[in-house]
Amino acid sequence: MTDLTALSKGKAVGRSLDGLLDSARDTLEGLLTALGPAVRSSLLTIRLAEQDAYPTTLRREGLAARDTLRDAMERGDQAVQEPSSCASGGSPNKAVASSLR
Numbered sequence: 154m155t156d157l158t159a160l161s162k163g164k165a166v167g168r169s170l171d172g173l174l175d176s177a178r179d180t181l182e183g184l185l186t187a188l189g190p191a192v193r194s195s196l197l198t199i200r201l202a203e204q205d206a207y208p209t210t211l212r213r214e215g216l217a218a219r220d221t222l223r224d225a226m227e228r229g230d231q232a233v234q235e236p237s238s239c240a241s242g243g244s245p246n247k248a249v250a251s252s253l254r
Contacts, residue, residue, distance in 0.1 A: 156166045156173055202215025
């Protein structure tokens with residue numbers, strides 16, 4: 154993690170690119186495991202929708218959920234960011250919204 158921080162600040166790091174990528178991958182896997190299953194599922198669903206991996210109808214719903222969360226984050230609307238705010242009860246939570254910034 155310290156190499157990633159140094160690199161983000163434009164400093165030189167003393168390891169190979171492969172080593173740096175391994176460190177980044179481990180950090181990312183650690184972050185993903187810290188998220189709840191519903192959040193992970195929501196993030197993956199939104200990413201797949203962005204990549205056109207779903208039929209048009211489902212893709213539109215995924216992108217609409219993403220846009221709603223982004224708008225809520227910009228407005229600071231905490232109620233919309235809570236899972237219970239979705240009519241179906243399955244809206245992604247704040248961690249998902251934060252990752253969409």
